Amino acid sequence: MKKIIPIITALMLLTSCGTEVAESGKPVVYTSFYAMNDFALTVGGGDIELYNIVPSGTEPHDFEPTASDMAKLSDADIFIYNGAGMEHWAEDIADTLPETVTVVCASDAVEVTDADPHVWLNLENAKQQLQLICAALSEADSENADNYSQRTDDYIAQIDAIKTEYENAGLNGKRLFVTHGAYSYLCDEFGMEQTALEGISGDSDPSPAQMAKIVDEIKAEGAKCIFYDPLDGDKTANAVAAEAGIEALPLYTFEGDGEGRDYVTIMRENLEQLKKGI
Numbered sequence: 496m497k498k499i500i501p502i503i504t505a506l507m508l509l510t511s512c513g514t515e516v517a518e519s520g521k522p523v524v525y526t527s528f529y530a531m532n533d534f535a536l537t538v539g540g541g542d543i544e545l546y547n548i549v550p551s552g553t554e555p556h557d558f559e560p561t562a563s564d565m566a567k568l569s570d571a572d573i574f575i576y577n578g579a580g581m582e583h584w585a586e587d588i589a590d591t592l593p594e595t596v597t598v599v600c601a602s603d604a605v606e607v608t609d610a611d612p613h614v615w616l617n618l619e620n621a622k623q624q625l626q627l628i629c630a631a632l633s634e635a636d637s638e639n640a641d642n643y644s645q646r647t648d649d650y651i652a653q654i655d656a657i658k659t660e661y662e663n664a665g666l667n668g669k670r671l672f673v674t675h676g677a678y679s680y681l682c683d684e685f686g687m688e689q690t691a692l693e694g695i696s697g698d699s700d701p702s703p704a705q706m707a708k709i710v711d712e713i714k715a716e717g718a719k720c721i722f723y724d725p726l727d728g729d730k731t732a733n734a735v736a737a738e739a740g741i742e743a744l745p746l747y748t749f750e751g752d753g754e755g756r757d758y759v760t761i762m763r764e765n766l767e768q769l770k771k772g773i
């Protein structure tokens with residue numbers, strides 16, 4: 496594997512080492528899971544050949560790649576993953592890829608805490624991750640660098656517009672009850688606090704004691720709802736909601752989306768749900 500390298504070195508590698516270039520002549524970009532795929536598409540548009548490893552409706556935390564996934568990754572020009580403990584398999588694979596694959600750990604662009612890998616749910620972090628991806632694509636394909644920069648700038652303007660909506664939504668000081676502890680970076684950005692039923696991955700079955708504890712906390716707080724990621728299903732959230740006499744509302748982690756929606760669309764939807772629920 497190699498990290499992002501200077502343009503001249505990259506060009507030398509392209510000519511001397513025969514880096515795989517698609518028949519289309521476009522850089523072949525692989526991403527680990529949905530959020531990274533969406534960011535790469537946003538920046539790369541039609542100038543890259545883009546593939547994703549984790550199917551979009553699948554929970555990425557415990558995903559295991561097949562031998563065929565591994566083989567495909569070896570032929571990539573660029574492999575983009577989030578890191579920060581989100582995709583353990585990707586971190587393992589990144590160390591074994593050939594020198595011809597440029598590996599981009601998108602969370603290198605942001606400050607990471609040990610407890611939560613979901614850095615992209617913070618709007619400022621998403622902007623940093625997009626910029627890192629833009630830099631990597633521009634280095635690998637300098638002819639289209641202006642296109643990558645333009646798309647990134649346009650999208651960051653959209654994120655800034657949503658950020659203003661979040662700031663005006665009265666979120667500061669609110670406590671968020673969630674089944675999947677994925678929102679600490681989002682909470683930090685807008686002065687909220689997260690209380691999660693499950694651990695980080697959202698796929699464990701909570702014990703009756705854990706359920707009883709969060710129901711007590713919800714009642715003590717007078718919270719109106721518990722949020723869940725539709726990717727995990729609503730069963731646990733509905734059980735808590737019924738017990739506490741509140742509502743269960745969706746709040747997307749953007750780890751996958753069957754409808755193929757982009758980051759800004761999902762974050763706008765999340766804001767609408769937050770306004771309803773807190």
Ligand SMILES: [Zn+2]
Nearest residue numbers: 677695696748
């Ligand atoms: Zn998660």
